Amino acid sequence: MNTPNIALVRIDNRMLHGQIAITWSHHAGGNLILVANDSASEDPVRQNLMDMAAPPGMATRYFSIQKTIDVIHKASPAQKIVMVVENPQDVLRMVKGGVPIKEVNVGNMHFSEGKKQIHKTVSVNQNDIDTFRELTELGVVCTIQRMPEEEKIEIMSAVNEG
Template sequence: MAGPNILLTRIDNRLVHGQVGVTWVGSLGANLLLVANDAAATDPIQQNLMDMVVAEGVQTRYFTLQKTIDVIHKAASHQKILLVCKTPQDVLILIKGGVPVSAVNVGNMHFAEGKRQIHKTVSVDDADVDAFRELAARHVICEIRRVPDESGELISKLL
């Protein structure tokens, strides 16, 4: 049996917003938006707010990281999945758990105390850098790209 049909894995600390719920979904032809995030999985208010910006006809799922690991391989072949995580550490947990991710789109990682800006929309701390380096060691391509028609930039060149 083939693995899950993950069209794109995206890191965005905002999780789902217009760029993700409409622009990326439409560009990819995704019909399932899967948010793998422990906090969002248990917050129906946040889920409802995110659902408001998702294109019509696209299903959403809000799973913890562990549930994503447990059920992703049960995805139906017709499900075209856009997988969204909040941090590179979350993506690494999924990969270590067997979720097949070969490339990551880095959309937005806000600046905060202890972080340094490496790109217009991406700021990292040492834990983020370590996670990106481990992803690279696992041959996962991590590319900063806010929107589909923008050219990507490898994050490894910015660390």
Template sequence: MGTPNILLTRIDNRLIHGQVGMTWTNTLGANLVVVANDEVAEDDVQQNLMDMVLPDTAQSRYFTIEKTIRIIEKAAPRQKILLVVRTPQDALRLVEGGVPIKEINVGNIHFAEGKKQISPTVSLDEKDIETFKKLNELGVELEVRGIPNESGFDLMSKI
């Protein structure tokens, strides 16, 4: 089985949107954006909206978490993948399912009542913190960074 060429895995609860989709895709040189999300996999309207903000140089795929786990290893080496998920929990499901994720870019996790804000764009509740601790134990590097040209920091240093 081949190892998929995953350039970056990003957690963003808006998934692909506006400049962010464009900026990360271009900076990484990704030519395939895989959105692993159970709801969006079934939702053409959301898929079309996301496609609109991706550069022409990148293709997109919208898979459920299960399907991503099942088929990502079939990706060709020339497919340079930006993998995007909505939640830390989905990221953990991918890692536990055997997707070779070494590093996660923690982009946007919205603030809500009872969450601890660790950066302007990332707020975590107990469940998120527990999930990130598990990912950390599994050897995944966790970097908080909204856009490519800002300096990031290690998520574990803040929780």
């Protein structure tokens, strides 16, 4: 079984947009953007919109969480995967499903009812906090970093300060 070459895993509820497509994919050295999301995997209109944000020559794939778990180990070693997920719960599902995620970049988690803001671009509720805690206990490093040049902030220290 192959170990997939996962260059970056980013939580961003905006999914694929210019910032990820250009800045993060180049920073990570990626050549394939994988959007792992159940609803986006079944929405061709949304996929077409996200494809417009991808730089020329950058491959994109839209897989459900389960399909990602099922096929990630079949990825070619030449594929340097930039994975975009919507929320920490999907990351946890993939980790428990055997996807070898070692680090998660937390980019954007928008504020909504019942969430508290812990960073200018990250708001969490108790479910999110519990999920990040479980990911951390499983050895996954979870850090907030909006842009590559910014300093990484460990998610649980941000939660504890927030």
